[in-house]
Amino acid sequence: MSIRLSNISKKFGPFQALSPLDLDIEEGEMIGLLGPSGSGKTTLLRIIAGLEGADSGQLYFGDRDVTQVHVRERHVGFVFQNYALFRHMTVAENVAFGLQVMPRKQRPTAAEIHKRVSQLLDTVQLGHLEQRYPEQLSGGQKQRIALARALATQPEVLLLDEPFGALDAKVRKELRRWLRSLHDELKFTSVFVTHDQDEALELSDRVVVMSNGHIEQVNTPAALYAQPNSRFVFDFLGNVNVFAAEWQQSHWRNGAAFLVPPAQPQLQQNGAVYVRSHELALSDKPNSQANLPFEIVSITPIGAEVRVELAARGWRSEQLWEAKFTHHQLQAMGLKRGNLVFVTPQTGYFFAEQGDGTATRLNWPFLPPGSIVFDI
């Protein structure tokens, strides 16, 4: 079932939790609401479920206006952040609950309910835990039971609040894949809330990035990564290095450091250049278009990559810069802590001070992407 939000807003006392916003969710889509805490993503999810009422706007499931429909009549599946399993009921009773409370006319017989519950527990691969109580389960098992319970009444819309928030990294990864395959198999429309960009990018058909009660950007994960339309989205989608640029004498300058942009008039002003940590090259000397001196402060292997932390020398950067290389690349460069190096961005995104807030994507032509020029 498709979901359409039009002009939805919500205030808690004086706090504007959601500014009026619109969102269209296609039937069968999996949508990730991504944002920091306080961005309104959970409020939005609860409004779709009917657990909160919106102050303004309309909400449609398909063509049906459900704005005034009680949560009980909306027939959505909802998975709570802390699972909210009924603690005094067994796993089987938890899953059966939604079927047992149906009005007498629609309610399946006890035998049918039993059969459905068994099927659902098999779907979530926990049939053997039928008679356990929630507290006897691990976090990942609780999560799957919560999902089975939500799916028991065959909702067309499944809403998940931080579904994997409380789980450890390995279980989280497993459950993510499993949820995706379940979604592809059962074809419900799902919306989930997360503050983890990897989770949003991996699971979603489209990601809705939110901040301060606004929708910043809605797009597919690939498009979002390639074309972030605001600084916020850029920041939120992963670590990024920032060069605060002042336009002077046809250079972007910051202390002793400078970058030379292509000759386009809209670039000739103050602004900020964003550079991703794997889209830059290190060299032992500056070149005519980029002079960004750094001192290496740490070299840390993280899995398949090595992270090099860089402190600006002779210019100001609020945070350390980060560069990522493979072990092989790093070995070839022979870098050590304390070395002075020069960064040349391969790809950068320029946010102009006077502009519409969108980025201009720039490629510096001196070095082909991925190569490292370094000679000692």
Place this chain on the structure above:
Amino acid sequence: MNPFKPARVGDAPIIKWSLIILAVLLSGLLLLVPLASIFQQAFAGGWQLYIQHLSQPDALHAIGLTLIVAALTVPINLVFGVLLAWSVTRFEFPGRKILITLIDIPFAVSPVVAGLLYLLLYGNSGWLGAWLFEHDLQVMFAWPGIVLVTIFVTCPFVARELIPLMQQQGAAEEEAAVILGASWWQLFRRVTLPNIKWALIYGVILTNARAVGEFGAVAVVSGNIRGETNTLPLHVQLLYEDYQAQAAFASASLLALIALFTLALKAAVEWRQQRSLSANNDNEQSQL
């Protein structure tokens, strides 16, 4: 003794054992001796006299009235306590915190003062009393007054048990139930009630114990009419003032028995509650 075993703080054997022995001795002296002496006095004249004292019409009436008062008070405060706990833990409204504080008024106010307040309110010259008098409704110096003050004095017990528990459990399970389509009644019966069951029973036991034993507030509003408005505690006092010590102790022993029974029941419920908590909940559970 292993000489290398490090002593924990406060682990010196002398302090430990002298404290324990002191605590046991004091408990015995302050709690057990008086309790035992009640029964000793009550049975001083033998079984037959004991039964005889208790089977006097006034005594029987006092027992009956006490039971009626408890039977009316407990269900009323049960419903009231659940409603109150629900409203302050499940809804946000201005004055919510004040309401939580107000619940404790009956604990904070001396029962005698509570009795006087009711006398002022419902007495013949009081605000409501005049209207009641016109309509020929006797509240003060009759059993309805006794029930009213007993309800007042015991009303915090159930709510006080439920509020911390319901706050700690949160509303997520109830929200989950409603999303799954549960009606209001199904929600209460199948989700809320099982979750608060043991705390509720515990609150009821405390309410009942206090309702049976309440003296101060009841003394003010009952009027002490023998065989009509005397509850068991008042009856004990009347007998004692009449120099019928043995009869007084016979009735007092009944109250003591009820207290012992309540304690046993309370211990059993606490044990059940702990067990269901440890089986169903890993979290720390604060029990107020």
